[in-house]
Amino acid sequence: MSSPADMANPLLFFFMVVTLFPLGLGPDPERLSTMAPGVLWVVALLSSLMVSSKLFASDYEDGSLEQLAIAPYPLSVLVLGEVTAHWLATGFLLAVVSPLFGVMLGLPQHGLGVLCYSLLLGTVCLTLIGAMGSALTVSIRRGGLLMSLLIIPLNVPVLIFGTTAVSEAIIGGNPSTWLALLGGLAMGSLALVPLAISAALRVSLDN
Amino acid sequence: MWTFIHKMGSPPWFFRFSGTVVKWLLPLTLVLLAVGAAWGLLVAPPDFRQGNSYRIIYIHVPAAVVALAGYYVMAFAGAVSLIWRIKMADVTMRAAAPVGAVLTAVALVTGAIWGKPTWGTWWVWDARITSMLILLFLYLGVVALFEAYENKTAAARACAVLSLVGTVNIPIIYKSVDWWYSLHQPASIKFTGESAIDSSMLYPLLLMIAAFYCLFAVTVLLNMRAELVWNHREAGWLQQLVREA
Numbered sequence: 001m002s003s004p005a006d007m008a009n010p011l012l013f014f015f016m017v018v019t020l021f022p023l024g025l026g027p028d029p030e031r032l033s034t035m036a037p038g039v040l041w042v043v044a045l046l047s048s049l050m051v052s053s054k055l056f057a058s059d060y061e062d063g064s065l066e067q068l069a070i071a072p073y074p075l076s077v078l079v080l081g082e083v084t085a086h087w088l089a090t091g092f093l094l095a096v097v098s099p100l101f102g103v104m105l106g107l108p109q110h111g112l113g114v115l116c117y118s119l120l121l122g123t124v125c126l127t128l129i130g131a132m133g134s135a136l137t138v139s140i141r142r143g144g145l146l147m148s149l150l151i152i153p154l155n156v157p158v159l160i161f162g163t164t165a166v167s168e169a170i171i172g173g174n175p176s177t178w179l180a181l182l183g184g185l186a187m188g189s190l191a192l193v194p195l196a197i198s199a200a201l202r203v204s205l206d207n
Numbered sequence: 208m209w210t211f212i213h214k215m216g217s218p219p220w221f222f223r224f225s226g227t228v229v230k231w232l233l234p235l236t237l238v239l240l241a242v243g244a245a246w247g248l249l250v251a252p253p254d255f256r257q258g259n260s261y262r263i264i265y266i267h268v269p270a271a272v273v274a275l276a277g278y279y280v281m282a283f284a285g286a287v288s289l290i291w292r293i294k295m296a297d298v299t300m301r302a303a304a305p306v307g308a309v310l311t312a313v314a315l316v317t318g319a320i321w322g323k324p325t326w327g328t329w330w331v332w333d334a335r336i337t338s339m340l341i342l343l344f345l346y347l348g349v350v351a352l353f354e355a356y357e358n359k360t361a362a363a364r365a366c367a368v369l370s371l372v373g374t375v376n377i378p379i380i381y382k383s384v385d386w387w388y389s390l391h392q393p394a395s396i397k398f399t400g401e402s403a404i405d406s407s408m409l410y411p412l413l414l415m416i417a418a419f420y421c422l423f424a425v426t427v428l429l430n431m432r433a434e435l436v437w438n439h440r441e442a443g444w445l446q447q448l449v450r451e452a
Protein backbone atom coordinates (compact mmCIF):
# COMPACT_ATOMS: atom_id res chain seq x y z
CA MET A 1 0.00 0.00 0.00
CA SER A 2 2.04 2.90 -1.21
CA SER A 3 -0.50 5.63 -1.88
CA PRO A 4 -4.04 6.69 -0.92
CA ALA A 5 -5.11 5.67 -4.42
CA ASP A 6 -4.20 2.07 -3.61
CA MET A 7 -6.50 2.24 -0.62
CA ALA A 8 -9.33 3.86 -2.59
CA ASN A 9 -9.18 1.46 -5.53
CA PRO A 10 -10.75 -1.61 -3.88
CA LEU A 11 -13.52 0.56 -2.44
CA LEU A 12 -14.16 2.07 -5.86
CA PHE A 13 -14.23 -1.42 -7.36
CA PHE A 14 -16.71 -2.48 -4.70
CA PHE A 15 -18.84 0.58 -5.44
CA MET A 16 -18.77 0.03 -9.22
CA VAL A 17 -19.73 -3.64 -9.04
CA VAL A 18 -22.49 -2.98 -6.51
CA THR A 19 -23.84 -0.45 -9.03
CA LEU A 20 -23.84 -3.10 -11.74
CA PHE A 21 -26.20 -5.44 -9.88
CA PRO A 22 -29.33 -3.27 -9.88
CA LEU A 23 -28.62 -2.53 -13.53
CA GLY A 24 -28.38 -6.22 -14.32
CA LEU A 25 -31.15 -7.51 -12.05
CA GLY A 26 -33.62 -4.64 -12.30
CA PRO A 27 -34.39 -2.00 -9.66
CA ASP A 28 -37.09 -3.97 -7.80
CA PRO A 29 -36.17 -3.22 -4.12
CA GLU A 30 -37.60 -6.45 -2.77
CA ARG A 31 -35.63 -8.63 -5.12
CA LEU A 32 -32.47 -6.63 -4.51
CA SER A 33 -32.77 -6.85 -0.76
CA THR A 34 -33.06 -10.66 -0.82
CA MET A 35 -29.99 -10.86 -3.03
CA ALA A 36 -28.02 -8.20 -1.16
CA PRO A 37 -26.17 -10.47 1.34
CA GLY A 38 -24.87 -12.74 -1.42
CA VAL A 39 -24.06 -9.87 -3.78
CA LEU A 40 -22.20 -7.86 -1.17
CA TRP A 41 -20.22 -10.87 0.00
CA VAL A 42 -19.29 -12.04 -3.49
CA VAL A 43 -18.16 -8.52 -4.40
CA ALA A 44 -16.14 -8.29 -1.19
CA LEU A 45 -14.49 -11.62 -2.08
CA LEU A 46 -13.66 -10.43 -5.59
CA SER A 47 -12.27 -7.11 -4.44
CA SER A 48 -10.08 -8.86 -1.86
CA LEU A 49 -8.90 -11.21 -4.61
CA MET A 50 -8.05 -8.22 -6.76
CA VAL A 51 -6.06 -6.32 -4.17
CA SER A 52 -4.20 -9.23 -2.63
CA SER A 53 -2.93 -10.55 -5.97
CA LYS A 54 -0.19 -7.92 -5.90
CA LEU A 55 0.45 -8.01 -2.14
CA PHE A 56 4.06 -9.22 -2.32
CA ALA A 57 4.86 -8.08 -5.87
CA SER A 58 6.76 -4.89 -5.05
CA ASP A 59 8.63 -6.55 -2.17
CA TYR A 60 9.64 -9.32 -4.52
CA GLU A 61 10.80 -6.97 -7.25
CA ASP A 62 12.87 -4.59 -5.12
CA GLY A 63 14.49 -7.38 -3.11
CA SER A 64 13.07 -6.48 0.29
CA LEU A 65 11.44 -9.91 0.44
CA GLU A 66 14.90 -11.47 0.50
CA GLN A 67 15.87 -9.14 3.32
CA LEU A 68 12.80 -10.27 5.26
CA ALA A 69 13.62 -13.91 4.60
CA ILE A 70 17.14 -13.61 6.06
CA ALA A 71 16.10 -11.38 8.97
CA PRO A 72 16.73 -12.85 12.44
CA TYR A 73 12.99 -13.13 13.10
CA PRO A 74 10.60 -15.85 11.92
CA LEU A 75 9.36 -14.97 8.45
CA SER A 76 5.81 -15.98 9.40
CA VAL A 77 5.67 -13.26 12.08
CA LEU A 78 7.04 -10.59 9.74
CA VAL A 79 4.53 -11.68 7.12
CA LEU A 80 1.71 -11.47 9.64
CA GLY A 81 2.68 -7.84 10.25
CA GLU A 82 2.60 -7.11 6.55
CA VAL A 83 -0.75 -8.84 6.09
CA THR A 84 -2.21 -6.94 9.06
CA ALA A 85 -1.18 -3.63 7.52
CA HIS A 86 -2.71 -4.72 4.23
CA TRP A 87 -5.92 -5.77 5.94
CA LEU A 88 -6.26 -2.45 7.77
CA ALA A 89 -5.99 -0.62 4.45
CA THR A 90 -8.37 -2.89 2.52
CA GLY A 91 -10.56 -5.44 4.32
CA PHE A 92 -11.09 -3.35 7.45
CA LEU A 93 -12.02 -0.25 5.43
CA LEU A 94 -14.32 -2.26 3.23
CA ALA A 95 -16.11 -3.75 6.24
CA VAL A 96 -16.51 -0.33 7.84
CA VAL A 97 -18.09 1.27 4.77
CA SER A 98 -20.11 -1.85 3.79
CA PRO A 99 -23.34 -0.74 5.56
CA LEU A 100 -23.45 2.17 3.12
CA PHE A 101 -23.54 -0.24 0.18
CA GLY A 102 -26.00 -2.40 2.11
CA VAL A 103 -28.38 0.54 2.31
CA MET A 104 -28.00 1.15 -1.42
CA LEU A 105 -29.03 -2.44 -2.17
CA GLY A 106 -31.99 -2.20 0.18
CA LEU A 107 -30.62 -4.45 2.91
CA PRO A 108 -32.96 -4.14 5.94
CA GLN A 109 -31.66 -2.02 8.83
CA HIS A 110 -31.20 -4.90 11.24
CA GLY A 111 -28.93 -6.66 8.74
CA LEU A 112 -26.44 -3.82 8.42
CA GLY A 113 -24.61 -4.39 11.69
CA VAL A 114 -24.24 -8.10 11.02
CA LEU A 115 -22.99 -7.35 7.49
CA CYS A 116 -20.30 -5.09 8.90
CA TYR A 117 -19.36 -7.54 11.65
CA SER A 118 -19.31 -10.58 9.34
CA LEU A 119 -17.12 -8.73 6.83
CA LEU A 120 -14.80 -7.62 9.62
CA LEU A 121 -14.20 -11.27 10.58
CA GLY A 122 -14.43 -12.65 7.05
CA THR A 123 -11.97 -10.27 5.44
CA VAL A 124 -9.34 -11.47 7.92
CA CYS A 125 -9.59 -14.93 6.33
CA LEU A 126 -9.92 -13.55 2.81
CA THR A 127 -6.81 -11.38 3.24
CA LEU A 128 -4.73 -14.19 4.74
CA ILE A 129 -5.72 -16.73 2.08
CA GLY A 130 -5.23 -14.09 -0.61
CA ALA A 131 -1.77 -13.37 0.76
CA MET A 132 -0.95 -17.07 0.51
CA GLY A 133 -2.07 -17.08 -3.11
CA SER A 134 0.01 -14.01 -3.78
CA ALA A 135 3.03 -15.62 -2.12
CA LEU A 136 2.67 -18.74 -4.27
CA THR A 137 2.33 -16.84 -7.53
CA VAL A 138 4.58 -13.82 -6.97
CA SER A 139 7.47 -15.26 -8.99
CA ILE A 140 5.28 -16.25 -11.92
CA ARG A 141 4.56 -13.99 -14.84
CA ARG A 142 0.83 -13.62 -15.45
CA GLY A 143 0.09 -15.08 -12.04
CA GLY A 144 -3.15 -13.14 -11.58
CA LEU A 145 -5.53 -15.55 -13.29
CA LEU A 146 -3.85 -18.56 -11.74
CA MET A 147 -4.27 -16.97 -8.35
CA SER A 148 -8.04 -16.79 -8.68
CA LEU A 149 -8.07 -20.52 -9.43
CA LEU A 150 -5.98 -21.23 -6.33
CA ILE A 151 -7.85 -18.92 -3.97
CA ILE A 152 -11.54 -19.10 -4.81
CA PRO A 153 -12.09 -22.75 -3.77
CA LEU A 154 -10.40 -22.08 -0.43
CA ASN A 155 -12.65 -19.08 0.20
CA VAL A 156 -15.88 -21.03 -0.20
CA PRO A 157 -16.49 -21.62 3.54
CA VAL A 158 -15.93 -17.94 4.36
CA LEU A 159 -18.45 -16.92 1.72
CA ILE A 160 -21.02 -19.43 2.95
CA PHE A 161 -20.72 -18.52 6.62
CA GLY A 162 -20.74 -14.79 5.85
CA THR A 163 -23.78 -14.74 3.57
CA THR A 164 -25.67 -17.10 5.86
CA ALA A 165 -25.04 -14.87 8.88
CA VAL A 166 -26.41 -11.81 7.05
CA SER A 167 -29.38 -13.73 5.59
CA GLU A 168 -30.25 -15.09 9.04
CA ALA A 169 -30.17 -11.58 10.49
CA ILE A 170 -32.49 -10.30 7.76
CA ILE A 171 -35.17 -12.92 8.36
CA GLY A 172 -34.97 -12.22 12.09
CA GLY A 173 -33.02 -15.32 13.03
CA ASN A 174 -29.96 -15.56 15.22
CA PRO A 175 -26.74 -15.04 13.23
CA SER A 176 -24.42 -15.72 16.17
CA THR A 177 -23.71 -19.36 15.16
CA TRP A 178 -22.47 -18.25 11.78
CA LEU A 179 -20.54 -15.32 13.17
CA ALA A 180 -18.91 -17.69 15.67
CA LEU A 181 -17.93 -20.02 12.83
CA LEU A 182 -16.49 -17.07 10.92
CA GLY A 183 -14.59 -16.01 14.02
CA GLY A 184 -13.26 -19.54 14.41
CA LEU A 185 -12.11 -19.54 10.80
CA ALA A 186 -10.45 -16.15 11.31
CA MET A 187 -8.59 -17.33 14.43
CA GLY A 188 -7.56 -20.61 12.80
CA SER A 189 -6.31 -18.78 9.71
CA LEU A 190 -4.40 -16.28 11.86
CA ALA A 191 -2.62 -19.16 13.56
CA LEU A 192 -1.88 -21.36 10.55
CA VAL A 193 -1.90 -19.39 7.30
CA PRO A 194 1.19 -17.23 8.11
CA LEU A 195 3.20 -20.47 8.26
CA ALA A 196 1.96 -21.43 4.80
CA ILE A 197 2.65 -17.91 3.52
CA SER A 198 6.24 -17.97 4.73
CA ALA A 199 6.80 -21.43 3.24
CA ALA A 200 5.32 -20.22 -0.06
CA LEU A 201 7.48 -17.08 -0.06
CA ARG A 202 10.63 -19.16 0.45
CA VAL A 203 9.59 -21.34 -2.50
CA SER A 204 9.00 -18.25 -4.64
CA LEU A 205 12.44 -16.88 -3.75
CA ASP A 206 13.97 -20.17 -5.00
CA ASN A 207 12.16 -20.07 -8.32
CA MET B 208 11.49 -50.80 7.03
CA TRP B 209 13.84 -47.78 6.98
CA THR B 210 16.03 -49.30 4.31
CA PHE B 211 12.90 -49.87 2.23
CA ILE B 212 11.90 -46.21 2.57
CA HIS B 213 15.47 -45.19 1.85
CA LYS B 214 15.51 -47.33 -1.28
CA MET B 215 12.17 -45.84 -2.40
CA GLY B 216 13.94 -42.50 -2.67
CA SER B 217 16.41 -43.79 -5.23
CA PRO B 218 15.14 -43.42 -8.82
CA PRO B 219 16.89 -46.51 -10.33
CA TRP B 220 15.66 -48.74 -7.53
CA PHE B 221 12.17 -47.29 -7.69
CA PHE B 222 12.07 -47.70 -11.45
CA ARG B 223 12.83 -51.43 -11.18
CA PHE B 224 10.51 -51.92 -8.19
CA SER B 225 7.58 -50.09 -9.83
CA GLY B 226 8.15 -52.12 -13.00
CA THR B 227 7.56 -55.33 -11.05
CA VAL B 228 4.53 -53.87 -9.26
CA VAL B 229 2.95 -52.68 -12.51
CA LYS B 230 3.55 -56.06 -14.14
CA TRP B 231 1.29 -57.70 -11.52
CA LEU B 232 -1.05 -54.83 -10.71
CA LEU B 233 -2.03 -53.98 -14.28
CA PRO B 234 -3.53 -57.43 -15.09
CA LEU B 235 -5.17 -57.49 -11.65
CA THR B 236 -6.75 -54.08 -12.34
CA LEU B 237 -8.05 -55.16 -15.72
CA VAL B 238 -9.53 -58.37 -14.27
CA LEU B 239 -11.17 -56.48 -11.38
CA LEU B 240 -12.59 -53.87 -13.74
CA ALA B 241 -13.92 -56.51 -16.14
CA VAL B 242 -15.47 -58.67 -13.40
CA GLY B 243 -16.88 -55.68 -11.50
CA ALA B 244 -18.34 -54.10 -14.63
CA ALA B 245 -19.88 -57.36 -15.86
CA TRP B 246 -21.31 -58.10 -12.41
CA GLY B 247 -22.67 -54.60 -11.95
CA LEU B 248 -24.01 -54.09 -15.46
CA LEU B 249 -25.30 -57.59 -16.27
CA VAL B 250 -25.80 -59.65 -13.13
CA ALA B 251 -26.95 -57.20 -10.45
CA PRO B 252 -30.75 -56.77 -10.35
CA PRO B 253 -32.34 -53.55 -11.67
CA ASP B 254 -33.41 -50.99 -9.10
CA PHE B 255 -37.16 -51.10 -8.47
CA ARG B 256 -37.49 -47.31 -8.67
CA GLN B 257 -34.77 -46.29 -11.12
CA GLY B 258 -34.70 -49.36 -13.35
CA ASN B 259 -31.41 -49.84 -15.13
CA SER B 260 -30.26 -46.21 -15.01
CA TYR B 261 -28.90 -46.67 -11.49
CA ARG B 262 -26.13 -48.89 -12.92
CA ILE B 263 -24.03 -45.81 -13.57
CA ILE B 264 -23.11 -45.86 -9.87
CA TYR B 265 -20.65 -48.62 -10.74
CA ILE B 266 -18.58 -45.89 -12.43
CA HIS B 267 -19.80 -42.82 -10.57
CA VAL B 268 -19.28 -43.84 -6.96
CA PRO B 269 -15.84 -45.48 -7.39
CA ALA B 270 -14.59 -42.45 -9.34
CA ALA B 271 -15.85 -40.08 -6.64
CA VAL B 272 -14.41 -42.15 -3.78
CA VAL B 273 -10.99 -42.51 -5.36
CA ALA B 274 -10.93 -38.86 -6.49
CA LEU B 275 -11.29 -37.74 -2.89
CA ALA B 276 -8.77 -40.30 -1.59
CA GLY B 277 -6.41 -39.23 -4.37
CA TYR B 278 -6.27 -35.71 -2.96
CA TYR B 279 -5.05 -37.09 0.34
CA VAL B 280 -2.46 -39.25 -1.43
CA MET B 281 -1.25 -36.14 -3.23
CA ALA B 282 -1.17 -34.04 -0.07
CA PHE B 283 0.62 -36.79 1.88
CA ALA B 284 3.25 -37.05 -0.83
CA GLY B 285 3.51 -33.27 -0.73
CA ALA B 286 4.09 -33.31 3.03
CA VAL B 287 6.77 -36.00 2.66
CA SER B 288 8.52 -33.99 -0.02
CA LEU B 289 8.38 -30.78 2.04
CA ILE B 290 9.64 -32.36 5.25
CA TRP B 291 12.21 -34.87 4.04
CA ARG B 292 12.93 -33.42 0.61
CA ILE B 293 12.55 -36.84 -1.02
CA LYS B 294 12.55 -36.46 -4.79
CA MET B 295 10.30 -39.46 -5.39
CA ALA B 296 7.58 -37.86 -3.26
CA ASP B 297 7.61 -34.87 -5.63
CA VAL B 298 7.19 -37.22 -8.55
CA THR B 299 4.32 -39.01 -6.79
CA MET B 300 2.48 -35.77 -6.08
CA ARG B 301 2.95 -34.51 -9.61
CA ALA B 302 1.76 -37.84 -11.06
CA ALA B 303 -1.30 -38.06 -8.80
CA ALA B 304 -2.71 -34.58 -9.49
CA PRO B 305 -3.88 -35.03 -13.12
CA VAL B 306 -5.22 -38.54 -12.40
CA GLY B 307 -7.24 -37.19 -9.50
CA ALA B 308 -8.52 -34.31 -11.61
CA VAL B 309 -9.68 -36.69 -14.33
CA LEU B 310 -11.43 -38.96 -11.81
CA THR B 311 -13.20 -35.93 -10.32
CA ALA B 312 -14.31 -34.88 -13.78
CA VAL B 313 -15.54 -38.43 -14.48
CA ALA B 314 -17.55 -38.38 -11.25
CA LEU B 315 -19.10 -35.03 -12.20
CA VAL B 316 -19.95 -36.06 -15.76
CA THR B 317 -21.41 -39.43 -14.80
CA GLY B 318 -23.33 -37.66 -12.03
CA ALA B 319 -24.83 -35.29 -14.59
CA ILE B 320 -25.74 -38.17 -16.90
CA TRP B 321 -27.34 -39.99 -13.98
CA GLY B 322 -29.14 -36.83 -12.87
CA LYS B 323 -30.98 -36.41 -16.17
CA PRO B 324 -33.23 -39.50 -15.90
CA THR B 325 -33.37 -39.46 -12.08
CA TRP B 326 -33.94 -35.80 -11.22
CA GLY B 327 -34.94 -34.60 -14.69
CA THR B 328 -32.05 -32.17 -14.93
CA TRP B 329 -28.37 -32.34 -15.84
CA TRP B 330 -27.15 -30.19 -13.03
CA VAL B 331 -28.43 -29.26 -9.58
CA TRP B 332 -26.51 -27.33 -6.95
CA ASP B 333 -26.64 -30.25 -4.60
CA ALA B 334 -24.18 -30.39 -1.69
CA ARG B 335 -22.20 -33.34 -2.97
CA ILE B 336 -22.07 -32.12 -6.57
CA THR B 337 -20.92 -28.69 -5.45
CA SER B 338 -18.23 -30.19 -3.22
CA MET B 339 -16.96 -32.32 -6.09
CA LEU B 340 -16.84 -29.25 -8.32
CA ILE B 341 -14.74 -27.44 -5.73
CA LEU B 342 -12.49 -30.51 -5.45
CA LEU B 343 -11.99 -30.31 -9.22
CA PHE B 344 -10.91 -26.67 -8.86
CA LEU B 345 -8.50 -27.66 -6.08
CA TYR B 346 -6.93 -30.32 -8.31
CA LEU B 347 -6.74 -27.98 -11.31
CA GLY B 348 -5.09 -25.36 -9.11
CA VAL B 349 -2.30 -27.78 -8.19
CA VAL B 350 -1.82 -28.85 -11.82
CA ALA B 351 -1.82 -25.26 -13.10
CA LEU B 352 0.53 -24.05 -10.37
CA PHE B 353 3.01 -26.79 -11.22
CA GLU B 354 2.90 -25.90 -14.91
CA ALA B 355 3.38 -22.18 -14.19
CA TYR B 356 6.69 -22.53 -12.34
CA GLU B 357 9.85 -22.69 -14.39
CA ASN B 358 12.03 -24.28 -11.72
CA LYS B 359 10.40 -27.67 -11.24
CA THR B 360 11.90 -28.29 -7.79
CA ALA B 361 10.34 -25.07 -6.56
CA ALA B 362 7.13 -26.00 -8.40
CA ALA B 363 6.86 -29.26 -6.46
CA ARG B 364 7.31 -27.47 -3.14
CA ALA B 365 4.77 -24.79 -4.07
CA CYS B 366 2.26 -27.52 -4.97
CA ALA B 367 3.03 -29.28 -1.71
CA VAL B 368 2.21 -26.12 0.27
CA LEU B 369 -0.99 -25.60 -1.72
CA SER B 370 -2.17 -29.19 -1.37
CA LEU B 371 -1.52 -29.16 2.39
CA VAL B 372 -3.57 -25.98 2.77
CA GLY B 373 -6.25 -27.67 0.66
CA THR B 374 -6.20 -30.73 2.91
CA VAL B 375 -6.85 -28.65 6.01
CA ASN B 376 -9.61 -26.87 4.12
CA ILE B 377 -11.40 -29.83 2.52
CA PRO B 378 -13.34 -30.95 5.64
CA ILE B 379 -14.35 -27.32 6.29
CA ILE B 380 -15.45 -26.89 2.68
CA TYR B 381 -17.45 -30.12 2.77
CA LYS B 382 -19.15 -29.24 6.03
CA SER B 383 -19.92 -25.67 4.97
CA VAL B 384 -21.33 -26.76 1.62
CA ASP B 385 -23.43 -29.32 3.50
CA TRP B 386 -24.90 -26.65 5.78
CA TRP B 387 -25.35 -24.26 2.88
CA TYR B 388 -27.34 -26.91 1.03
CA SER B 389 -29.51 -27.93 3.96
CA LEU B 390 -30.44 -24.26 4.44
CA HIS B 391 -31.39 -23.75 0.81
CA GLN B 392 -32.88 -27.16 0.04
CA PRO B 393 -35.01 -26.63 -3.05
CA ALA B 394 -38.52 -28.05 -2.77
CA SER B 395 -38.97 -28.93 -6.43
CA ILE B 396 -36.44 -31.76 -6.55
CA LYS B 397 -37.19 -34.95 -4.70
CA PHE B 398 -34.17 -36.92 -3.68
CA THR B 399 -34.50 -40.60 -3.05
CA GLY B 400 -33.59 -41.10 0.59
CA GLU B 401 -30.41 -42.76 1.75
CA SER B 402 -31.98 -46.17 1.55
CA ALA B 403 -29.77 -49.07 2.49
CA ILE B 404 -28.29 -50.65 -0.61
CA ASP B 405 -28.99 -54.33 -1.10
CA SER B 406 -26.02 -56.67 -0.93
CA SER B 407 -26.65 -57.94 -4.47
CA MET B 408 -25.90 -54.40 -5.62
CA LEU B 409 -23.33 -53.59 -2.94
CA TYR B 410 -20.79 -56.35 -3.64
CA PRO B 411 -20.18 -55.40 -7.29
CA LEU B 412 -19.92 -51.78 -6.14
CA LEU B 413 -17.26 -52.64 -3.58
CA LEU B 414 -15.44 -54.64 -6.24
CA MET B 415 -15.53 -51.66 -8.58
CA ILE B 416 -14.21 -49.38 -5.83
CA ALA B 417 -11.30 -51.77 -5.31
CA ALA B 418 -10.76 -51.85 -9.08
CA PHE B 419 -10.68 -48.05 -9.24
CA TYR B 420 -8.15 -47.90 -6.40
CA CYS B 421 -5.94 -50.31 -8.37
CA LEU B 422 -6.51 -48.27 -11.52
CA PHE B 423 -5.45 -45.12 -9.67
CA ALA B 424 -2.32 -46.83 -8.36
CA VAL B 425 -1.37 -48.24 -11.76
CA THR B 426 -1.96 -44.94 -13.55
CA VAL B 427 0.04 -42.98 -10.99
CA LEU B 428 2.89 -45.51 -11.16
CA LEU B 429 2.95 -45.41 -14.96
CA ASN B 430 2.88 -41.62 -14.83
CA MET B 431 5.79 -41.64 -12.38
CA ARG B 432 7.79 -44.03 -14.56
CA ALA B 433 7.25 -41.82 -17.60
CA GLU B 434 8.40 -38.83 -15.57
CA LEU B 435 11.47 -40.73 -14.32
CA VAL B 436 12.45 -41.73 -17.83
CA TRP B 437 12.20 -38.11 -18.95
CA ASN B 438 14.11 -36.71 -15.97
CA HIS B 439 16.91 -39.30 -16.18
CA ARG B 440 17.08 -39.66 -19.95
CA GLU B 441 20.81 -38.93 -19.83
CA ALA B 442 21.57 -41.04 -16.74
CA GLY B 443 23.74 -44.14 -17.01
CA TRP B 444 21.40 -46.54 -15.23
CA LEU B 445 18.55 -45.83 -17.63
CA GLN B 446 20.68 -46.19 -20.75
CA GLN B 447 21.99 -49.45 -19.38
CA LEU B 448 18.41 -50.66 -18.85
CA VAL B 449 17.58 -49.74 -22.43
CA ARG B 450 20.61 -51.61 -23.70
CA GLU B 451 19.65 -54.69 -21.65
CA ALA B 452 16.17 -54.59 -23.14
